[in-house]
Amino acid sequence: MIESTPPWHHVLADLLPALRFGDPHQLGLVLNDVRLPDTWWARTPLCDVIATTSAAEVAQHAARALSVHWPHLTLATALPQLCFCPEGQQTDLTSTIAHTTGEEILLQLVLPLLRPFLTGGRDLMRPAANTETAEPDTDVAAVTALLARLLPADAPAAVHAAAATLRAWTQQPGHDSDISRPAGRPVAVTPSAPASTAVRALAVQPLDALAPLIDSWGERHLAIAAGRTFGQNRTSLENLGEQFGVSRERARQIQVELEKNLQQWLHSDDGQPFLDHLLAVQDHLGPVATEETLRLLHPEHEQPVAALALPLWQVIAALLPERTWTSGWLVHGELDQRLEHTRIELTKRCTSSVPAWPDIVELLAQHGIRDTDVDAWLQAVKGFRVLDGHLLPWGRSISDRAEAVLALVGHPLSMEDLYRRLDDTTALASLRNQIQTDDRFVRRDRDLYGLRRWGGTEYLGIREMINRELENAGGAAPVEDLVSALCSQFDISEKSVRAYLAAPEYDRFQRGWVRLSTPDASALADYQPRRDIAQTRRCFQTGHGTWCYRLDVNGEHLRGSGFTIPTGFAAHLGLTPGGRLELSHDVGTTQLVWRNQPTCGSLRTLLEHIQADEGDHVFLAAKDGHLKALRLAQKDERDLTDTQQALRLMALSGQVRDKDMPAVVGRRIGLNDATTMDEVLAHLRTRGDKDILELLSPQYFTASDIPGPPAMAPDASSEPIPGSGSTAAEQALPPTSEPTKDALPSPAARDAAWDEEIIPLLDPGSEADLIDVARAVADRGKTAPIFGYELGDGGWQADFAWDQDTVKVAVVASLDASPGPETERRDSAYQAAGWTIRTATDWLTHLEELLARLPDAATGN
Numbered sequence: 001m002i003e004s005t006p007p008w009h010h011v012l013a014d015l016l017p018a019l020r021f022g023d024p025h026q027l028g029l030v031l032n033d034v035r036l037p038d039t040w041w042a043r044t045p046l047c048d049v050i051a052t053t054s055a056a057e058v059a060q061h062a063a064r065a066l067s068v069h070w071p072h073l074t075l076a077t078a079l080p081q082l083c084f085c086p087e088g089q090q091t092d093l094t095s096t097i098a099h100t101t102g103e104e105i106l107l108q109l110v111l112p113l114l115r116p117f118l119t120g121g122r123d124l125m126r127p128a129a130n131t132e133t134a135e136p137d138t139d140v141a142a143v144t145a146l147l148a149r150l151l152p153a154d155a156p157a158a159v160h161a162a163a164a165t166l167r168a169w170t171q172q173p174g175h176d177s178d179i180s181r182p183a184g185r186p187v188a189v190t191p192s193a194p195a196s197t198a199v200r201a202l203a204v205q206p207l208d209a210l211a212p213l214i215d216s217w218g219e220r221h222l223a224i225a226a227g228r229t230f231g232q233n234r235t236s237l238e239n240l241g242e243q244f245g246v247s248r249e250r251a252r253q254i255q256v257e258l259e260k261n262l263q264q265w266l267h268s269d270d271g272q273p274f275l276d277h278l279l280a281v282q283d284h285l286g287p288v289a290t291e292e293t294l295r296l297l298h299p300e301h302e303q304p305v306a307a308l309a310l311p312l313w314q315v316i317a318a319l320l321p322e323r324t325w326t327s328g329w330l331v332h333g334e335l336d337q338r339l340e341h342t343r344i345e346l347t348k349r350c351t352s353s354v355p356a357w358p359d360i361v362e363l364l365a366q367h368g369i370r371d372t373d374v375d376a377w378l379q380a381v382k383g384f385r386v387l388d389g390h391l392l393p394w395g396r397s398i399s400d401r402a403e404a405v406l407a408l409v410g411h412p413l414s415m416e417d418l419y420r421r422l423d424d425t426t427a428l429a430s431l432r433n434q435i436q437t438d439d440r441f442v443r444r445d446r447d448l449y450g451l452r453r454w455g456g457t458e459y460l461g462i463r464e465m466i467n468r469e470l471e472n473a474g475g476a477a478p479v480e481d482l483v484s485a486l487c488s489q490f491d492i493s494e495k496s497v498r499a500y501l502a503a504p505e506y507d508r509f510q511r512g513w514v515r516l517s518t519p520d521a522s523a524l525a526d527y528q529p530r531r532d533i534a535q536t537r538r539c540f541q542t543g544h545g546t547w548c549y550r551l552d553v554n555g556e557h558l559r560g561s562g563f564t565i566p567t568g569f570a571a572h573l574g575l576t577p578g579g580r581l582e583l584s585h586d587v588g589t590t591q592l593v594w595r596n597q598p599t600c601g602s603l604r605t606l607l608e609h610i611q612a613d614e615g616d617h618v619f620l621a622a623k624d625g626h627l628k629a630l631r632l633a634q635k636d637e638r639d640l641t642d643t644q645q646a647l648r649l650m651a652l653s654g655q656v657r658d659k660d661m662p663a664v665v666g667r668r669i670g671l672n673d674a675t676t677m678d679e680v681l682a683h684l685r686t687r688g689d690k691d692i693l694e695l696l697s698p699q700y701f702t703a704s705d706i707p708g709p710p711a712m713a714p715d716a717s718s719e720p721i722p723g724s725g726s727t728a729a730e731q732a733l734p735p736t737s738e739p740t741k742d743a744l745p746s747p748a749a750r751d752a753a754w755d756e757e758i759i760p761l762l763d764p765g766s767e768a769d770l771i772d773v774a775r776a777v778a779d780r781g782k783t784a785p786i787f788g789y790e791l792g793d794g795g796w797q798a799d800f801a802w803d804q805d806t807v808k809v810a811v812v813a814s815l816d817a818s819p820g821p822e823t824e825r826r827d828s829a830y831q832a833a834g835w836t837i838r839t840a841t842d843w844l845t846h847l848e849e850l851l852a853r854l855p856d857a858a859t860g861n
Contacts, residue, residue, distance in 0.1 A: 012041040012049070015081055015113050016062055018070050030065050033057075035125055041065075044124075046114065051121030055114045056107070063106035071098035079109060084263050087112045200280035207300050207312055209274040213265050214307050217258070220244050224255050226308040229262070230318045232325070266319075278319055287332045287368030290376060291317070294330060327380070332368075342367060342381050350384075350393045354408050360391045387421070398426045399438045403451065406441075412450035416825060429559050446491050446790075459490055462500045462790070467516065476515035479508075493813070496797055498761055499787040505578030517578065529567040534670025536568030537688040538805070540619070540650045541670055547572055548621035548630070548651065551603075552805065553612050556833065560604035564803055570598035573622050583627040590627065597786055597803075603629075619651045646695035661700075688855075690806070751857035753784035758800075761787070769840035770799055773811060776847055782854040785811075791833060796826045799840065802854055808835045809853050811843055 013019040019027065019041050031041050035052050041061075050058055066078055075082060076093035083093065087109060100106055203209050217225065223243065227235030241251040265271040266278075284297055294313050295302050301313035308315065317325045324335050331338050345363065349355050355363075360378075361371050369377050378384055378391075385394040392404040405421050406413065413421070415435070419428050435441045435449055442452040443459045450456070459465065469482050483497045500506075507517040533539050538550040549569045557563065570592065575581045581592040587609045591601040610631045612618055617632040632648055640648070647656060650668045666674025671683045677700040684693050754774060762771045778784070789801030789810065798810040810830060814823075830837045836853065843850050 010046050010117065011044060012046055012058065012062060015046075015110075016041075016066065016078065017080065018073065018078060019065065022065075022069060026069070027065060030068055031061050033061070037124075045121070046117040047119070047121030048124055049121070050114060050117050052124040055111060055118060058114060059107045059110040060103070062110045063103040066097050066106060067103050071096065073097055075100065075109070079113065081113050082109060083260060084267075085112050200276065200283050202280045202284070202298050203273055203277035205300065206274065206277045206298060206316075207303060207305070209277060210305065210312070210315070212270050213262065213274075214305060217307070220254055221258050222307050224251065224258055226310055228255050229259060230308060230310055230315045232314065232317075278316060278321075281316055282320055282323075285320075285330060286370070288338065288373070288377070289330045289370070290373055291328050291330065293370070293373070328376075329380070338367070339381050342369075342377070343383060346381065346384060346391065347393065350391065350404075354390045354392065357386060357389045357391065397434070398422070398424075398431055399434045399440065402431065402435060403440055406449075406451050412444040412448040414447045415449065416447075418449065433560060447796075448491075457489065462486070462492060462496055463503075465490070466497070466500060466506075470514075470516060476509070476513055478512050479514050480512065482514065493797055495761075495767075495799060495813075496790070502761060502787070503578060529571040531566075531568045533568045533572040535687055536566045539566065539569050539572075539670075540668045542621070542651070543667075546621050546623065548619040550649065550651070551618045551620055553607060553614055553616045553618055555614055558604060558607060558612070558614060560602040562599050562601045565592070565598050565600050567598055570594060583622055583625060585627040585629070617648065617651075642695040643699065646692045649689075649692050649695075750778060750781060751784040754778035758784060758787050767799075767840075769844060770811065773840045773843050773847075773850075774800070776844075777851065777854060780851050781857050782851065783857045791829055791835075796829045798830075798837065804855065807853055807855060808833070809850065810835055810837045811840050812837050814839045814841070 024039050024042075027041070028038070032038075033040070033053065036049060037044055040049060046058070066073070070078055074094055074096050075091065078097055082091065091109065097106070100109075214222070224240055227240060228237075237248045237251045237255075241248045244251070246254075266275045281294070281297060285293060291313070294317060295311075297313075301316065302311055304311055305315055317323070317330055320330060322332055323330050324333065326335050329335055342364070345367075346360070349359075349363065361374050364374050364377060365371065375386075378386070383394055385392050387405070387408060390408055392401075392408055394401055394404065401422055401424070402418055405418060409421075415428065415432055418435075419426075419431050422431070436443075440452055441449050442454075442456070444450045444456060445459050448459075460468070465486055466482060469485055470477055473481075479498075479501060482501065483494050486492060486497050487494055501514055505517050506514050508514050533547050534541075539547055540550065541547050547569070549565060551557065551563075573581060573583075573592065575592050575594050575598055577594050579594050582589055583592065585603075585606045587605045590603055590606070593599055593601070606627070606629055607618065610618070610629050612629075612631050613634070615634045619630040619632070621628050621630075630651065632651065632653065635648075637645060643656075643661075647653070647665075650665065652664070652668065656664050662674045662677050662680055665677075665680050666672065666683075669680070669683055669687065669689070671679060674680050674683070677696075681693065681697060681700060684696075755778070759771060759774050759778070762774065764771060783802070785800035785802050787800065789798040789803065790796065791798070798812045800811040802809045812826065812830070827837065838846065838850075
């Protein structure tokens with residue numbers, strides 16, 4: 001509200017504030033003068049401009065600019081200083097520029113404002129005086145001291161202030177009295193002066209200095225001053241008018257009168273002490289300060305001005321010159337402009353480097369922000385965060401923030417480490433999905449991610465890395481070289497690499513060498529799985545003859561994880577060992593891959609499209625390369641009979657009469673000539689549809705349902721059939737036989753994969769316990785596991801894994817002599833995915849538990 005800049009520093013834009021916001025190019029068309037520098041109206045002191053041209057010419061320039069660019073402004077807004085000169089007080093300042101009669105009238109209004117600048121200027125058209133040959137003024141300090149002694153105590157306050165300014169100048173560090181100053185251009189003390197410049201002293205009792213003004217106001221003036229002039233939350237003129245029984249316009253007039261009175265008082269002898277305090281506060285605060293800084297600057301600032309019911313600091317904040325007071329900040333100019341300028345500067349700095357905290361403090365100090373206010377200023381700027389003593393750009397997306405963290409660290413991080421450093425509310429699964437789909441990031445190891453711009457080799461998974469190595473080697477390479485190359489580059493085990501190399505897609509064409517197999521198309525076309533689709537669990541035939549697979553939706557499916565599919569269903573779709581198959585669907589595509597076992601890629605988008613939820617049954621069928629999905633939403637089991645629940649598991653939602661059950665269910669499971677439920681139940685048992693059996697057996701179970709010794713269904717060896725007192729293994733024996741708990745299965749039930757693909761690849765020296773587990777499980781007729789399994793995107797490895805819908809068991813290696821962070825993270829990942837895991841040594845001591853969990857091998861394996 002008060003202009004503190006010394007007259008010799010004023011520019012025309014100080015008198016016409018609109019000039020600060022105009023387009024310099026457009027303003028130049030009106031204001032440019034060959035005798036003056038470019039944008040002189042914003043940079044060149046008025047006293048120099050007038051000395052170079054004339055006051056009349058400057059006034060004419062100003063009048064012309066107002067008429068052309070701001071005809072809509074009122075005189076009070078366009079020329080605010082008119083409020084404090086006699087010419088302005090005799091003019092209607094509420095009228096607009098456009099309604100003022102001609103530029104000549106405007107010129108006459110501007111001229112009085114130029115009076116303080118008529119002397120002391122330098123003609124810019126003349127060369128500057130040569131200070132080296134100027135007459136040295138050796139007596140400046142002495143004259144100043146003499147003035148101080150001779151100045152009477154009752155001299156006006158303004159004279160004392162001028163003498164103090166001159167004395168402060170002579171006492172500046174580095175002042176040399178032998179250097180002369182141009183006439184009329186004293187050194188000024190400004191709010192933005194460097195630290196070496198003298199700063200005004202605060203008043204001892206600023207409350208007492210303000211008291212004469214406050215005491216002169218009546219009730220109305222005090223209420224309007226508190227509610228409008230000094231109040232941060234301004235009271236409306238309507239409310240003030242109602243309070244005193246006057247109109248809104250009258251309340252506004254009282255406010256104008258009050259503020260004129262305030263300005264006149266501040267520039268009077270009585271108001272000079274308080275004005276000095278305001279200017280001293282301005283010096284101490286600098287360009288940017290907080291309300292708290294102002295409150296703590298003087299002991300009396302937090303004391304109330306009783307008549308206003310406001311603290312003194314709030315009155316001062318409203319009166320500080322050229323200040324914007326908003327959101328707890330007191331800044332020169334506009335707060336939003338300063339914040340945006342800071343944001344631009346910090347963004348530039350963060351683009352080229354990761355600046356350390358001291359560098360940021362130094363940078364902001366150049367913009368007038370104290371080191372004690374840097375934290376608060378950065379919070380106001382937004383979009384940045386301080387981490388490990390450095391400033392990071394903190395974007396809105398999780399990918400932007402992850403990029404900043406990696407740039408700070410300078411090396412790849414595991415997903416868990418990155419998640420911990422981000423420390424926000426984003427889920428780990430969401431972070432993983434974002435990182436894996438953003439081209440800025442690259443997977444550098446089994447569970448390490450870095451920035452692509454760093455370069456280096458991308459980790460694509462063991463199979464893809466083997467293929468890349470083979471390609472680089474010309475198509476074939478020694479097995480030992482492949483194992484050594486991959487294990488030295490990435491955190492993967494030899495065992496996993498050798499297990500992948502044992503897959504059908506690799507051909508050991510000579511001793512110790514491997515290459516990609518060239519599949520025999522006719523052989524692949526003739527490939528027959530051990531179980532065809534009619535014997536495959538969870539596969540059902542529709543009325544049109546199309547086979548579908550039932551997917552019981554869980555959280556992993558919804559989060560985008562892939563899943564294994566039965567070999568019978570995979571072969572039915574045309575997938576062969578070592579092959580790939582791409583299927584389109586309504587909202588994208590998905591990949592089916594057969595490595596050690598067939599797997600289906602993520603169906604998250606398709607499940608979202610059909611609005612599947614956890615617990616729903618989704619039936620998948622493919623035709624002509626297109627995948628279709630049918631969803632059966634959950635229903636309350638209490639509203640369904642056991643038979644209805646069983647039919648829903650086979651994609652039958654209608655009612656089926658008892659006499660039609662054998663034919664309907666039989667066709668559904670590929671038993672087209674079934675005539676009795678005994679045949680249906682026997683076939684369900686062979687397929688391994690235990691869940692359906694449990695629902696149908698209590699109603700249809702008869703003595704003829706007991707099959708002979710042939711095929712045992714997976715999981716049937718340890719689960720009792722509801723309603724019976726014996727196990728499924730006991731029921732599988734002839735009625736005259738006594739069940740023997742420890743009886744070994746027939747040799748025909750041994751899975752050949754144990755002896756062909758697993759046990760021969762194990763090292764008797766370092767993997768003795770693992771070999772013992774393999775032999776014990778194989779001898780008991782259990783199905784072979786996935787050898788060299790990796791869990792999820794983290795690639796957590798297991799030696800053996802049985803990954804089925806009802807069984808998730810794994811044998812894992814011991815990573816450390818004692819459990820460490822890596823072991824804990826691996827175990828947590830498996831447990832979170834529903835796995836039961838132990839080391840080979842532990843499983844040997846819990847062998848019966850392992851055997852009870854594992855499915856039996858199918859007959860003929």
